[in-house]
Amino acid sequence: WDEEPFELIVSNPPYSVKWVGDGDATLINDPRFAPAGVLAPKSKADMAFIMHSLSWLAANGTAAIVCFPGIMYRGGAEQKIRKYLVDNNYVDAVIQLSGGLFFGTSIATCIMVLKKGKSDNKVMFIDASKECIKVTNNNKLTPENIDRIVDVFAKREEVAHFSHLADYAEIAENDFNLSVSTYVEPEDTREKIDIKKLNAEIAEIVAREQVLRSEIDKIIAEIEG
CATH class of the missing domain: 1.20.5 (Single alpha-helices involved in coiled-coils or other helix-helix interfaces)
Structure with a gap:
């Protein structure tokens, strides 16, 4: 505990696992979850992991969390937690990755980047779903793929069909949907x-x-x- 709070958190929590949620009345007062005013659904603990990581983040810290894409657009409690995160300017970026990157699952994941000390109130959306190479039955991120993603992320650069920097009003207009496809228009290859x-x-x-x-x-x- 001597090292907390943490300046850097990297996390790959399990996707959509069950947890006790509001079955435990004390959790709504837990300092990790109380700020959002609502608990993650019992059947989907994804947002609970995000709030847990956020609670341990230093004022100048950054957290990168691999997420199941559904939490970026589902309604209910998850939408309310997304609103809390955006209202408080904690969401720095959402990066969509390709499917088949992780052993044992073919789903396309994304990375949510959280910061407590942001210099603006915008969220960077990056569609990196095509940034990969095929290796047997899986996909792989090459150093070149990673460099491109990191470069655009660091510069907060808008690139057609690849990245978009959205302000608070645009996100609010989309009901706090944080799905990359909502903000980055895919290239028409027809x-x-x-x-x-x-x-x-x-x-x-x-x-x-x-x-x-x-x-x-x-x-x-x-x-x-």
Whole structure:
């Protein structure tokens, strides 16, 4: 206990495990959970782990917590806890990762970065779901992938289809949804169609069809004659 509070916390808690929650009336007064005014659901302790880490964080500290993406957009108690975190300017960033990075699960996880001493009131959203390479049946983050994510995170840089810096008003407008896909528009990789060129090609096909129809009509007329 001599080292607390901690300046750096890195955590990968179990996803959506059950806990006692409001089954223990004393937990709402626990200094770890009381500030949010609500407890994480009994069936999903994810937010309890986040509040636990936050309670041990120093005033100048940073926590990076690997999370199940569902806690970023689900309603109810989890939404109220997200609102508490955003209202108090604790959420520094949310980084979406690709699936298949962790042994034993293929789900796509994300990282929530918490800070108590932020210099602004904005949240950085990074879509790093494509920052990986395929290794057998799993995905892997290369040093290059990590460098790109960390560089954009450190600079709080906006990059099209990769990162977005959202202010409080934008997050509040989205009902405190912290899902990266809400704020970072994916790149449209579909083939772009030149509608004018397509219309010209269709018109040409129709014209050729009319000529062929006319020639066929002539042949039929000769046969019948």
